[in-house]
Amino acid sequence: MTRGTYLEPASLDEALRLLAEHDGAALVAGGTDLVVGTRQGKRTLPETLVAIHRLPGLDGIAEEDGALAIGALATHDAIERSELVRGRWTALADASAIVGSPATRHVATLGGNLANASPAMETGAPLVVFGAEVELRGQGGSRTVPVEGLWAGPGRTTAAAGEMITGVRVPAPADGSGSAYVRLEYRRAMEIAVVGAAALVTIGAGAVSDARVALTAVAPTIVRSPAAEGALRGREPTAEAIAAAAAAVHDAATPISDVRGSDAYRRAMIEVMARRAIDVAARRAAGEAVPIPATMTVGGTR
Amino acid sequence: MSHACTLQVNGISYPLELDAGRTLLTVLRGELGLTGAKEGCDDSECGACMVLVDGRPVNSCSYLALQADGREITTVEGLAKGGELHPLQAAFLDEGGVQCGFCTPGMLISAEALLRRNPNPSEDEVRLALGGNLCRCTGYQKIARAVLAAAPGANA
Numbered sequence: 001m002t003r004g005t006y007l008e009p010a011s012l013d014e015a016l017r018l019l020a021e022h023d024g025a026a027l028v029a030g031g032t033d034l035v036v037g038t039r040q041g042k043r044t045l046p047e048t049l050v051a052i053h054r055l056p057g058l059d060g061i062a063e064e065d066g067a068l069a070i071g072a073l074a075t076h077d078a079i080e081r082s083e084l085v086r087g088r089w090t091a092l093a094d095a096s097a098i099v100g101s102p103a104t105r106h107v108a109t110l111g112g113n114l115a116n117a118s119p120a121m122e123t124g125a126p127l128v129v130f131g132a133e134v135e136l137r138g139q140g141g142s143r144t145v146p147v148e149g150l151w152a153g154p155g156r157t158t159a160a161a162g163e164m165i166t167g168v169r170v171p172a173p174a175d176g177s178g179s180a181y182v183r184l185e186y187r188r189a190m191e192i193a194v195v196g197a198a199a200l201v202t203i204g205a206g207a208v209s210d211a212r213v214a215l216t217a218v219a220p221t222i223v224r225s226p227a228a229e230g231a232l233r234g235r236e237p238t239a240e241a242i243a244a245a246a247a248a249v250h251d252a253a254t255p256i257s258d259v260r261g262s263d264a265y266r267r268a269m270i271e272v273m274a275r276r277a278i279d280v281a282a283r284r285a286a287g288e289a290v291p292i293p294a295t296m297t298v299g300g301t302r
Numbered sequence: 303m304s305h306a307c308t309l310q311v312n313g314i315s316y317p318l319e320l321d322a323g324r325t326l327l328t329v330l331r332g333e334l335g336l337t338g339a340k341e342g343c344d345d346s347e348c349g350a351c352m353v354l355v356d357g358r359p360v361n362s363c364s365y366l367a368l369q370a371d372g373r374e375i376t377t378v379e380g381l382a383k384g385g386e387l388h389p390l391q392a393a394f395l396d397e398g399g400v401q402c403g404f405c406t407p408g409m410l411i412s413a414e415a416l417l418r419r420n421p422n423p424s425e426d427e428v429r430l431a432l433g434g435n436l437c438r439c440t441g442y443q444k445i446a447r448a449v450l451a452a453a454p455g456a457n458a
Contacts, residue, residue: 188433
């Protein structure tokens, strides 16, 4: 445990200045990854902490020019409860609703989930299927990266030293779309995905006009499955078509074995999760109100 | 390097000098002598350290004390008022929701957070709200029953 320095800036500009001035300084918002990682001995607490949990104006959840704009400090509890998110960006509500426990969700933020860059993170796959963009800001200005371009590997991002995630912009799905995120879990709370899948399905004239499928915890970062997406396009979303698409996810799934599951088990289960995610997304696209979080509705632990 | 802060706990103001890495749990138990919140897993898995910060449940083992500066903290010691048990505490006793007692403070705090937001929860909602709290004795049935019995809307 460090005896280090704790800094609590009053503004975003001050936060960026402190980050630039203190080499190796780390941002802390909810602390649910940073502090727990310290307790587990994964790493020591950084010498300098820049606490941003009270920075004003970074926790918004609003519609801007037809897209969803979420501040980096929006909590999973706020995202899960947002009628805006639940209505049009349902897969993200599915994901935020199952992050940690109620206690985690009250303090843990979307920005923190993205920055922690775990391949097992819940909000990543939904943001990938929606084509979200992440805003990074440093003292020199801001830039935007596609969310898939944010992650460099497990626990690593492409953010430069001195940059912080300030928000996420999520384009609106086309009319006739539905989305879902489901995961395999061993426990209802304080769990991360053993494997997980998000799907965005757009249906027009009875057939799938567009589909996106992203996979959680089967590669060093969240990955899309072009084969599964291709298998859906132009097909009627029947059980057979959905099963065939789910069976195609192995193009992108290259899981490892670890304490949470073997590679073989993950390969077997990712297909099941993909099938469930695509099925719920298609049902939602057809107007069915499948309850959030979808993981509990279609076979999670109780 | 220590940092000045003020923790408001159960309505009392405590001026403190704390190192950056101190967790809220160690300060509550160490400096303030409030040993109701427990260190179980020290890893956010078990919920025995649960406290309310501005009315919301937080795992105090995984929360930096300095981040709680100036915020309203409620520990299990703050539930009973004027020598009277809080309705949740009374219900836990009535329903047999306490065995060894180690998880009880965290269970009570998570339940209190739920009932403040939702005075008439379903059993499913109770179980979800307590999802981050582990109990190794009771099997949870009696705890869930106690929370339902204590819900202000239960008899409405």
